[in-house]
Amino acid sequence: QAQLAESGGGLVQSGGSLRLSCRGSGFTLEYNTIGWFRQTPGKEREVVACISSSDSSTYYADSVKGRFTISRDNAKNTVYLQMNSLKPEDTAVYYCAAGTSRIITRTRAVDYWGQGTQVTVSS
Numbered sequence: 001q002a003q004l005a006e007s008g009g010g011l012v013q014s015g016g017s018l019r020l021s022c023r024g025s026g027f028t029l030e031y032n033t034i035g036w037f038r039q040t041p042g043k044e045r046e047v048v049a050c051i052s053s054s055d056s057s058t059y060y061a062d063s064v065k066g067r068f069t070i071s072r073d074n075a076k077n078t079v080y081l082q083m084n085s086l087k088p089e090d091t092a093v094y095y096c097a098a099g100t101s102r103i104i105t106r107t108r109a110v111d112y113w114g115q116g117t118q119v120t121v122s123s
Contacts, residue, residue, distance in 0.1 A: 035099070067083065088121045
């Protein structure tokens with residue numbers, strides 16, 4: 001059974017860093033486009049970043065460009081989201097997602113979701 005498992009969330013002060021990990025089991029992440037989404041109460045889930053399966057090209061939401069970096073470690077079947085210069089508005093539950101589209105920017109393009117990990121940035 002294909003599953004995604006996130007880790008690395010937590011509480012950090014404004015300006016700090018965190019690295020989220022998304023580990024796949026039951027399928028190979030290298031052959032899927034992997035995205036990171038986030039959601040806060042009362043708001044829709046929004047894409048943060050994604051990395052394509054075909055050429056590892058990346059996409060970032062404007063709000064995180066220059067601060068977040070998505071990367072793969074195929075040997076570990078893991079995708080990372082390095083988050084630097086964190087702001088209070090980055091506080092959310094972060095979800096890992098997998099799909100077959102070249103770029104995943106909408107939830108309807110997602111085939112598999114992780115369970116989510118909480119990121120809280122204090123001011």
